[in-house]
Amino acid sequence: MLEHQDGPLIVQSDMTVLLDYEHPMAEEARRKLILFAELVKRPGNWHTYKMSSLSLWNAASTGMDAASIIDSLKQYARYGLPGVLETNIRILMERYGKLRLEISEGKLLLYGEESLLHELAGHSVIAECLQERINGGTWEVSPEHRGQLKQELIRLGFPVIDLAGYHTGEALSVALRHVTKQGRSFMLRDYQHQAVNLFYKEGTIQGGSGVVVLPCGAGKTIVGIAALARLNSATLILTSNATSVQQWKEELLDKTTLLPSEVGEYTGSSKQVRPVTIATYQILTHRKSKKDSFSHMKLFSERDWGLIIYDEVHLLPAPVFRMTADIQATRRLGLTATLVREDGCEEDVFSLIGPKQFELQWKTVEAEGHIASVKCTEIRVPLDQGISELYHSSEKRSRARLAAENPGKVTVVRQLLERHQGTPTLIIGQYLDQLHALADSLAVPVITGELPQQERQSLYEQFKAGDVPVLAVSKVANFAVDLPDAAVAIQISGSYGSRQEEAQRIGRILRPKGGLNEAWFYTIVTDDTSETEYAARRQMFMLEQGYQYELEKR
């Protein structure tokens, strides 16, 4: 009520910070803010950031202190800072650095203030990890409990600085190519270079574990490959699905000196363990029954890995976390577009993979032309008269299906294909019957889950080569499929209100394009039906990411 200055930030008691992006000082405030707060959403001119224990500890790991954070907030806060917020920042920040793990004379030691260690040792889970009290401020830790100890301490609100170092792992000679195998010149972008440096930290114990946050399409895979080439050691890469495994492999062979014999796939259909092995989370967490153990977890110990890369670290499943707790002496790199996890396991990422080492905002990447500028449009079409009566007499679920499969959408798709003739286009749908019917009438090939992987791969290749300009795809193409030239995506139907799905589908056309670097996303929705409601829900995530939708009515 009392304080008021012309600043771009509004700071809330619950650690939320809102940034007025239209304010003249918005950019300088944003640059400071992202050092200690995570972007949550940016649906319009107001962008929402959130400070948390983890975002503050991430900041502390880069050398920031509470006073500098509070000063930054005060400098830009429009209405001053709530007292409780200042207090919380101080309390959380002062906890960072109170505990540290180091190796001394071959022993793993936990250092901290005597009173704090005494209090923490009173917790049974912590006591399990501690071997012997050396003195008031030092405890010996059993090395196999290194990860578990860090995990439990962070749950109690105390992050540990892990300076116990890593083993180097099996040596592997690998370098980045200057010209790719496909003949294109290749070098790391500045931000990719910076991300790798911050992760590697000259090979010291201060580096070697942590997370790099880059938006979709900004080249997370390249950062992973560069880290591998910097460490020159055997590497295990974990990713989300089989298609992604393929793409990692292609990128590794295309952009590094690795030989095909040195890169292995570890999936449902192939179990190769080579100096660089790419596996899916799914295969690692596969077991015959709930009573059985995860037999493929042995992959973690089948070679002397010097680096483990966790792709899409926000999807990392719990059993892999447990396994990761046991391999804390191995360097670990997490790659993700967001640190926000649906399951709330952000703390485990911090303690077991490591703090955030680098983050680049989507807006920055787009401004520099590293991802395409996407124009999103919702096109409303009336319900086909032939099914209108049926729609209104049907149950809710049937109505949704009828609206999604509205035959009136075909004409719009045809018009859009004409509008973007010559531009590689994906038509994406939820219902196979609808996709097949549309593909037949437009004479375009269709990829669904029914199609064998080999045929899918072949169609993807033809699309990439420009032999197939339009491809109809089902939800199998939602995930990590790299179709860099696709510039138009037409969504004819989708899961009811899945925000994630809309984002994944737009992600397919984000790769940078030549010329004006533009891409178009269309979602065709049947007007005056429940589909408009689902569409609004689906768009929510993208709206919050700063994308705008235009509306066309037919």
Next chain:
Amino acid sequence: MFVKEWSEKLTSETKQQFMDSPFWIEAANRGLCWENAVIDKLSIQEAVERMDEASVAVLRTFYSCFGAGPVSEERLFSLREELSGAEFRYGLIQLQNAGIVFALRQGWGERLYAMPSDCFMLWHPFLFGINKLPAEGAAFAHWEQRQEDAASKPLGRQLLAAWAELARTGTDLTAKGILPKKTTAKLMLAISFTDEDMAQAGWQSANQDPYRPAAAFLLKVSEHLGVLVHEKNRLRWEKNRLAEWFSEPELMQEALLLQWCLEDLLEKKPAMWHIMALLARLDPGTWYSEAAVSAQFLQLGLKEVDWEQSMNSCLKLLRVFGWVELARTEGGRMLRWTMMPLFMHQEQLPAMRPEPIMSEPNGDLLVPPGCTYRIRWELELIADRKSDDQLSVWQLNQSSIRRALSHGRTIPSILNFLQAASGGAPISPILQTSLTDWGKQDAGNVDKAKLLTDGYPVLPQEHQASGSFILRSSGRTLAGNEIMNHEDFRIERFLPELERVPTNWMQQLRSYHHSTRFEIMERALSWQAPVQLSMDDAVVAFVPARLERVDGGWTVTGLLREASANREVCLTPEMWQGMKLVAPGVSGFV
């Protein structure tokens, strides 16, 4: 009762007569009327400087013992301590003549005295001369802070949320004439103060109040603000009054609510009044040490007061109503105001214009602190409040729009409202489409015959001028009593037979025959006036209490005023040389 309420009860002539008092010379020269002069800091300072010792002493006694009153004449006079009866009466009359203290006649003839309760905190610093405390802000930044609790929302916001809940739920009463339990339960969710908070703050609801304390307080303040009127079968919204209240700036609302709470909660708790007055002197927004305020409180020398408990109760009250933040530090408890406790004039308002809301394409409505309550009121109906902090966030969604439609709003009226509330900024097409879609989907579900048009009040369109809201006190002060300030308070009323007293007695310090000395003492005794005595080359003041004839002579017992202290003495006439009768207002003061 507040100044504005007293003003309504007084004639213009009486108020003009107040301004004729010598206390208000400068204020009158500046053209101030009585209502403004009594709450104007400069005028208050000037008035206190112009006051005679008796008036200041009376005012101090009043404040020290009774807060803003009311107090019976008998009780007031019993605590006059150092002043003689005549001095005390004289001082009181001067204060009455200036409209600073009011005399009230009760039905059975007994007299009460009271002051406008909103004057208390403003006059306090000029009467007790306590130094302003230094701020702790600079040092505080480096202290290891430990916040006790998150700050509560300001009481005005809590009321708004509760009223909105009541308007959405309905105001019908049960057969017993009270709100249904479900409704009061919902009200309790809308506010952050609890029954326990109210008890700890020392507030007690009226006997046989059918509601629990927090709900009773909420409904009481709502009725006193005049926004809710209790009828036989329901509580009725007074829409004009609601619109008037919402047109006041937030800082003014909170200051008025603080005044109301002081009057209602702290009646007969003078110690709490003093704590509030000391706290009110602290600069808003700056941290201070509670220990320093307590030390000042002890300097006031109030008797029979458990200051620690009083301080705790005060701070508890201020915290639950969102008016102060508290923090525990290594140096003890710290506090800072989040509002302006002495905010009285529109001109004191920080330069803040009403701020527009910001609508986002995803339906979020961002509401800055400077947004008017009139807008917030409508938002409570058409959208769901997600957070209420420095910036409040409401969200438009299908269910909130359905609710708004069921209360008689339409999609075009909602869009018009959003457009106006956004200060003309464009509403995102996506949001407009969503609203239209929700409206269509619910069109069939809204039963026009059951539209709750009477449920959630539509505020009158007319522009309400801010600064004109008259806050109603409990009215206990005046209930059935008659204001007597317009009576003729002449000196002769308390100095009877003044014209028959030799003027020399009152003008010069002279030596008299013992029999005359006796007469003068008799007169002083009947007037309850002091005398000056020259004793051993010193002039002292003496207030006679008792004359006795002893063995052909006489003695007088009374209070001898000395520089170090007053003491009761028994004198015989030969013990002083010269004497003078002091008639307050006629022959000065001692």
